[in-house]
Amino acid sequence: MDKYKASWIISIIGTVIVLAALYYYDSKGKHHIFMNGELSLKHSKLVNSCESCHVPWKGVQNEACLKCHKKVQKHQEKPVNQDERESACIDCHFEHQGRSHNIKAVDKKGCKVCHKWDSHPEKGKIREQELKSSINGNTIKLGHKLHSLKADDCEWCHLESTDEKASFKLASYDDACSNCHYIAGHPDITEDTESCKMCHLNQTSFSLKTEKLFLTTTKFDHKRHNKAKCVECHTDYLDASNSTDNPYPSIGTCTEKCHEMNYIADNCTVCHTYHK
Amino acid sequence: MKRDIPLEDKSLLRGKWPVVFSVILISLFSLYYIQSQTTIVSPGSFLGMLYGIISMLLVLFLLIYRVRKKLFRYKLGTMQNWLQGHIYIGVICLIINLMHSGASFGGHFSAFFSVLFFLVIVSGIVGSLIYVNVPLSITKYGKNVMTLDDLTSELQQHLKKADKIAEHTSESFKDMYKKSLRPCLSKTSTNWGYLFLIESELLIKRQNLIEDLRAKVSSEDIYDLDAIGEIMETREKIAYRLMKTNLLQKWLLIHIPLSFLMLVLLIIHITITFYY
Numbered sequence: 001m002d003k004y005k006a007s008w009i010i011s012i013i014g015t016v017i018v019l020a021a022l023y024y025y026d027s028k029g030k031h032h033i034f035m036n037g038e039l040s041l042k043h044s045k046l047v048n049s050c051e052s053c054h055v056p057w058k059g060v061q062n063e064a065c066l067k068c069h070k071k072v073q074k075h076q077e078k079p080v081n082q083d084e085r086e087s088a089c090i091d092c093h094f095e096h097q098g099r100s101h102n103i104k105a106v107d108k109k110g111c112k113v114c115h116k117w118d119s120h121p122e123k124g125k126i127r128e129q130e131l132k133s134s135i136n137g138n139t140i141k142l143g144h145k146l147h148s149l150k151a152d153d154c155e156w157c158h159l160e161s162t163d164e165k166a167s168f169k170l171a172s173y174d175d176a177c178s179n180c181h182y183i184a185g186h187p188d189i190t191e192d193t194e195s196c197k198m199c200h201l202n203q204t205s206f207s208l209k210t211e212k213l214f215l216t217t218t219k220f221d222h223k224r225h226n227k228a229k230c231v232e233c234h235t236d237y238l239d240a241s242n243s244t245d246n247p248y249p250s251i252g253t254c255t256e257k258c259h260e261m262n263y264i265a266d267n268c269t270v271c272h273t274y275h276k
Numbered sequence: 277m278k279r280d281i282p283l284e285d286k287s288l289l290r291g292k293w294p295v296v297f298s299v300i301l302i303s304l305f306s307l308y309y310i311q312s313q314t315t316i317v318s319p320g321s322f323l324g325m326l327y328g329i330i331s332m333l334l335v336l337f338l339l340i341y342r343v344r345k346k347l348f349r350y351k352l353g354t355m356q357n358w359l360q361g362h363i364y365i366g367v368i369c370l371i372i373n374l375m376h377s378g379a380s381f382g383g384h385f386s387a388f389f390s391v392l393f394f395l396v397i398v399s400g401i402v403g404s405l406i407y408v409n410v411p412l413s414i415t416k417y418g419k420n421v422m423t424l425d426d427l428t429s430e431l432q433q434h435l436k437k438a439d440k441i442a443e444h445t446s447e448s449f450k451d452m453y454k455k456s457l458r459p460c461l462s463k464t465s466t467n468w469g470y471l472f473l474i475e476s477e478l479l480i481k482r483q484n485l486i487e488d489l490r491a492k493v494s495s496e497d498i499y500d501l502d503a504i505g506e507i508m509e510t511r512e513k514i515a516y517r518l519m520k521t522n523l524l525q526k527w528l529l530i531h532i533p534l535s536f537l538m539l540v541l542l543i544i545h546i547t548i549t550f551y552y
Contacts, residue, residue, distance in 0.1 A: 003525040010529055011536035018537060022385070022544070034548050035383035036319060054552040094318065096382070107316060 037096035040103040053095075065089040072275055106269045220271065232257065288404055293360040300368055308375050318378050319549075327376035328549075334369040335542060338362055338535075363404050370397040385548070389541045396538050399531045406524050427518045434511040435461050438504050449497040456489060457504055461511060463519075475516050482508050 025033045032047050039047055046052045053064045066072065072089075092106045157176035225233070233249040259270070308317065317323050341362040344352055352358075373393055381387035438461050442453040460482065486505040493501050 003528050004532075007528045007532035008536075011533040014533050015537050015540050019540070033384040034552075036386055037380065037382045050552060056551055059552065090320075094316070 035096055038099050040095060040097065040101045041099050042103060043095060044099065060088075060090050060095075062089050106267060228257070288360055288363060288408060291357065291360055293357070293364045297364040297368065301371065304368075304371065304375065317375065319376055319382070324376055324378065327372050331369055331372045331376055332542065332546070334365050334372065335539070337365055338369065339539070359404075359407070363400060366397050366400045370394065385541075385545075389538075389545055392534060392538050392541060396531070396534045399527070399534055403524070403527050403531055406520065406527055424518065424521065427514050430514055431511060431518065434507050434514075438507045438511075441500050441503050441507075445497050445500050446494060449493055449500065452489060452492065453504070456485065457508065460485070461508060463515060475513070478512055478516055479509060482512055 022033070025031075029048050031050050034050075035047075038044075043053075053060050055061055055064070093103050094101070095103060097103075233253055235249065235253060308323075311317055311323050315321065315323065317327075319325070319328065341358055344358050345355070370393065373390070377386070377390060381390050435458075438453075438457070442450055442458075445453070483505070486501065486508070489501060490498060
């Protein structure tokens with residue numbers, strides 16, 4: 001027999017056998033053979049229920065995830081530098097990566113799909129417009145430079161907070177200033193405005209908010225960082241001439257010291273929350 | 277390495293293709309490296325899909341080679357160039373496929389598909405090795421053009437001649453002929469051991485065999501041994517051509533069915549991808 005004819009006969013027979021095997025598995029409900037990789041442990045019960053997540057010809061829709069994950073909210077705010085389409089859960093949470101894959105964990109590369117940036121904003125980018133002063137909402141002209149606090153003395157003004165997330169209270173007159181600048185009847189005293197201006201810069205309130213280039217909600221827990229001394233992170237505190245010039249550490253301070261090293265996670269989600 | 281047939285006539289390392297191959301390969305690796313620094317390259321990602329589409333287009337290009345062989349009357353470039361392109365593009369295709377899958381086999385179907393793809397490319401490389409080792413004019417012997425059937429009957433005639441000479445020899449020679457010489461003269465089927473054997477090496481091997489036997493036979497039989505040795509040399513030249521041709525044809529029985537099955541699975545793979 002001609003070798004070409006023989007090869008085509010073998011081709012057809014071989015293909016029919018393979019197709020029959022695939023059909024057999026599919027008809028038995030063993031759809032998992034078509035999967036692109038094992039499901040994560042949490043989703044492993046859905047192994048032969050592809051339709052639980054996949055909509056034919058449309059792929060995985062957010063609605064499928066929200067059927068079970070009801071508490072999960074959408075993106076914090078409409079992300080800057082992102083196209084108009086709605087963020088998809090699967091843009092960040094990758095499935096079919098194996099049984100041991102943690103689907104909740106988000107690789108920072110996943111964030112960069114939408115958040116186009118070459119480097120993290122440094123200290124100068126942090127806006128302080130809405131940082132509320134603990135003293136009647138006023139802005140205080142309190143400069144670290146003037147006060148020249150030593151590292152061990154931070155607690156002199158910054159008392160520990162009962163709030164779990166922010167382990168320091170913002171300095172108040174009663175807790176901090178009055179230790180040295182005792183003014184009887186403060187904050188009601190109104191006679192000496194020049195004296196007031198020594199500390200009170202203006203009457204606008206401000207709060208800490210990062211620029212909207214990035215995920216807007218940033219979480220930072222002082223308690224988790226209590227092994228470090230204040231000035232290890234707040235290295236520029238002596239340059240601060242007033243309270244609006246807060247010595248926030250730059251991301252460089254974080255990464256140089258601990259993060260982006262092997263033993264501490266460096267994902268965006270360590271500091272930024274995605275969901276509302 | 278000594279060869280009867282000049283290597284440059286069929287070398288796969290000459291011409292434009294090796295340069296094109298190197299440029300494409302370097303570009304692909306560079307692109308992959310740059311992209312993998314900032315984004316996750318998975319089969320479903322933009323870059324992963326792009327690699328998949330390129331790979332699919334290249335597979336279609338590989339199929340055109342078969343069509344080109346049929347269209348020998350048209351000026352569509354030399355077959356030598358087409359064969360080189362077929363081999364180099366095949367290897368590039370395998371590399372792009374690895375990039376597409378993120379060097380992961382995925383699930384059962386994907387793993388089977390990936391292994392099959394690998395086997396097709398490897399069988400292609402093996403085929404090219406057989407091809408470069410097959411004498412240029414398989415059917416050309418001396419000044420005469422011979423069909424494969426002619427070559428086979430020629431071999432039989434040489435065997436008969438040797439048998440006839442051996443009939444009139446001593447019993448000890450007959451016994452030696454039966455054990456040591458006849459098996460070499462009666463081989464007509466494909467022997468995979470010939471794959472990497474050079475024609476001149478084969479002839480030297482046979483000459484050495486005759487030399488070894490010369491020391492063992494009586495002086496009366498030496499003339500007959502030399503005569504059989506001459507027949508054997510002539511015969512081996514034909515047998516070598518025939519065996520390589522047979523190898524190439526048997527190789528088709530592997531490469532074509534594997535390629536066909538791979539094409540069918542590619543269609544299923546694309547359908548599954550868009551369905552889910």
